[in-house]
Amino acid sequence: MPSKINLKSLSKPELETFMRDSGLPPFRAKQLLHWIYERHVLSVPEITEFSKDLRERLSGHAYLSSLELVSRLTSEDGTEKFLFGLEDGERIESVLIPDEDRLTLCISSQAGCAMGCRFCLTGKLGLKRNLLAHEIADQVIAAARLIAPRRITNIVLMGMGEPLANIEHVAEALRRITALMKISPRRVTLSTAGIVPAIRELPKRAPQVNLAVSLNATTDSVRNSVMPVNRTYPLGALLEACRKYPLPPRRKITFEYVLLKDVNDRAADARRLIGLLKGIPSKVNLIPFNPYEGAEFRRPDDEEVFAFQQILLKGSLTALIRKSKGQEIRAACGQLEAGYH
Ligand code: SAH
Numbered sequence: 001m002p003s004k005i006n007l008k009s010l011s012k013p014e015l016e017t018f019m020r021d022s023g024l025p026p027f028r029a030k031q032l033l034h035w036i037y038e039r040h041v042l043s044v045p046e047i048t049e050f051s052k053d054l055r056e057r058l059s060g061h062a063y064l065s066s067l068e069l070v071s072r073l074t075s076e077d078g079t080e081k082f083l084f085g086l087e088d089g090e091r092i093e094s095v096l097i098p099d100e101d102r103l104t105l106c107i108s109s110q111a112g113c114a115m116g117c118r119f120c121l122t123g124k125l126g127l128k129r130n131l132l133a134h135e136i137a138d139q140v141i142a143a144a145r146l147i148a149p150r151r152i153t154n155i156v157l158m159g160m161g162e163p164l165a166n167i168e169h170v171a172e173a174l175r176r177i178t179a180l181m182k183i184s185p186r187r188v189t190l191s192t193a194g195i196v197p198a199i200r201e202l203p204k205r206a207p208q209v210n211l212a213v214s215l216n217a218t219t220d221s222v223r224n225s226v227m228p229v230n231r232t233y234p235l236g237a238l239l240e241a242c243r244k245y246p247l248p249p250r251r252k253i254t255f256e257y258v259l260l261k262d263v264n265d266r267a268a269d270a271r272r273l274i275g276l277l278k279g280i281p282s283k284v285n286l287i288p289f290n291p292y293e294g295a296e297f298r299r300p301d302d303e304e305v306f307a308f309q310q311i312l313l314k315g316s317l318t319a320l321i322r323k324s325k326g327q328e329i330r331a332a333c334g335q336l337e338a339g340y341h
Pocket residue numbers: 119120121157158159160161162163191192193213214216256257258287288289290291333334335
């Protein structure tokens with residue numbers, strides 16, 4: 001007997017073809033998508049809008065995959081970290097971050113990451129594999145089920161992995177998250193270490209989604225040493241792509257800047273940063289380094305972080321200090337390693 005097909009592995013047009021081939025009218029595909037992405041069912045028999053006969057027929061040769069919740073940790077500040085198991089045993093993490101009236105879910109795009117940034121624990125894992133579109137979108141479904149009746153308002157692709165190294169599957173996942181789960185693309189932010197050709201592709205692949213760029217240094221020599229991707233796409237090329245990025249009106253590119261003590265946190269760096277971002281509608285998110293065991297970097301003191309921010313503000317940049325949430329459950333930026341360590 002051929003193995004069953006996972007309905008979540010199909011895009012909308014593929015699902016319509018599948019339904020037609022199974023002798024079902026295409027409107028069934030629409031109903032099915034509604035039950036999967038808005039009602040969050042875990043299996044075909046739960047789709048009570050379908051007759052018993054239809055459910056049985058479908059279950060005969062199709063199924064719905066779902067992420068396995070391996071653990072759920074809650075931090076004192078309300079941040080929650082979900083560890084999910086995939087069908088092949090790989091593991092990924094998603095982080096829920098409550099902030100005033102927002103409830104942001106930070107999702108993973110890869111198991112591990114190939115980019116090798118020296119300050120990032122995910123980078124130390126290397127790449128296990130790309131996530132498939134449904135594994136990316138399923139993080140949103142699984143979290144939505146777990147936290148109901150609270151509702152996720154924002155999505156950030158800032159979990160494990162480099163989303164632009166997996167742009168096909170990320171784009172398909174974002175189509176599902178925006179069109180089917182009805183989260184506005186304005187409330188979705190994709191963060192990249194700076195894969196320049198993929199930044200140019202992004203507006204076509206994922207229209208209206210916000211862009212965040214992990215800058216993290218103001219000279220090529222420092223950036224080369226902490227982010228190997230800079231050797232392929234140096235600062236000049238990266239900022240040129242940002243300058244040409246077709247931003248919708250009133251929107252900005254977010255530049256993340258992890259502050260590493262005595263590496264990139266000096267006054268001269270702040271001044272250079274102002275110069276580099278000239279002409280780009282931008283806001284800067286300063287992220288004091290989140291330490292972990294065996295890390296080769298240190299976090300600057302609070303006064304140093306404030307001083308850095310002050311220079312940016314005086315240079316007319318919008319600059320926020322990102323509070324690192326969920327530290328004690330290792331849910332903060334760069335601390336996701338899905339229990340592999
Ligand atoms: N791969 C993408 C998205 C995931 S990383 C990217 O690099 O943009 C999300 C953010 O966490 C990035 O801005 C990265 O610079 C930051 N980060 C990684 N390790 C960190 C650490 N140890 N402390 C603070 N921020 C870190």
